[in-house]
Amino acid sequence: MKKYIYTLSVVTLVFFFMSCTDKIETLVEENLVEVATGDNGEIAVEVQATTDLFVGFNSLKIEVTNLTDNTSINDATVTIMPMMHMMTMSHSCPVDNKTATLSEKGTYNFDVVFVMPSGDMGYWEVTFKVEVGGQIQEVIVPVTVVQPEETKLISFVSEFDQTTKYFVALIDPKSPQVGENDLEVSVYKKASMMDWPSVEGLSFELEPWMTSMDHGSPNNIAPVAIGNGHYKGKVNFTMTGDWEMRLTIKENSNVIGTPVFTTVFQ
Template structure:
């Protein structure tokens, strides 16, 4: 066969091989990092399992914490896709111990091995000590439990507050959103819980939280277009509009009213009263 006929045949064969190789590569599913954008807080090891705790910051802080959880099988370094898990954070005080508000833990949407929930630490020691975390979980019908100490750091701003209402009920109020405040009207979310006993903190529903944001360093001026926070049953928290007109330090003055519009905590901001006794802080 002449050379002029051999070259086209070789070219066709090479192209066919390249296309076949490309097709094979396209059939390979991409590897998904299910904890992308998160930083590990710590590992808690129990026999042949490692429970991984993750968050965006990589630390626990006082206030509201979104937490992601994976459980690894240490015998083969794979992660379990199906399990049930619950948690109990406990702070040991000199004469007592107590827990804090927390959610149930459910599988993260669009993830095979990651579960998620939130926990609200209302206080901590100056060095971050005092808290432990118990995890009870079940895999393939087998039940396990593990407890370890955790570090909870103090947030720079008051993003959570614990207080006694005029109804003699102790409440915990925590800022959820905005996490990244902007000069704009921000969607503000807070969680409101009552202390039923030292280990139980159910959600408080259908109250009202009035909002009056002020800048103490700028003549205590407020901002327009704020709205009070009302309960949203689907999300289990309170939401309203928070208007931020400039960067800096803001005090979010609040009043808590029950379902009969009785003021349980907080006061109006006036010339004689520059700050409510019920407030949260924000700085950006």
């Protein structure tokens, strides 16, 4: 009888907990943290994100403040240019939208794919150009980019032409769970140090794989293009543990690469 009551209470607790975590997650998504700031004496730029900036696909929310009267600047057109400064060279990284106007939520939003972490090799700076009524101001914001625990960005040289370097960023699932998960990736190539265009027209194969047991999962949907170099599908996990998301990417029916994202969840 004790066990029964115990189990019932556990079940209730689990439910309670589950409903709580749902709420916490939504709160966290809303709950942006300031990851970097910078100013040029006249205007200040505050960079917000849900986590520390990491190697991979980052959604940045920017607030611009007029320092003279401490008011938000809401009517600007903002342009972004991230730069990695290394010993001998500098390079940029993929950005989905180079310019932005104010979003409904009151921020300027940019999707940036940092391709390497800050560290001994070099440091990141993001240059914002804020244009209001024809006047352009520039603010340089130093940012720190960390290498995430689970790889969110994979780069490879095309297996087909052996020269083009591609970058695949894993956008979803952010916090994978047992069951059905959205899978979204975006793909870019390095055209030059400063030019990292998104790649359209790719086709995908997807195989989730549990290496410790050597099995997959059924009913997955390989990502298909949704525009802007983004590809969306579904990935299914039948249990917790170590999963691989094995992708095969084809361009004009030639395999260009087979990146594997690994995820662990309880």
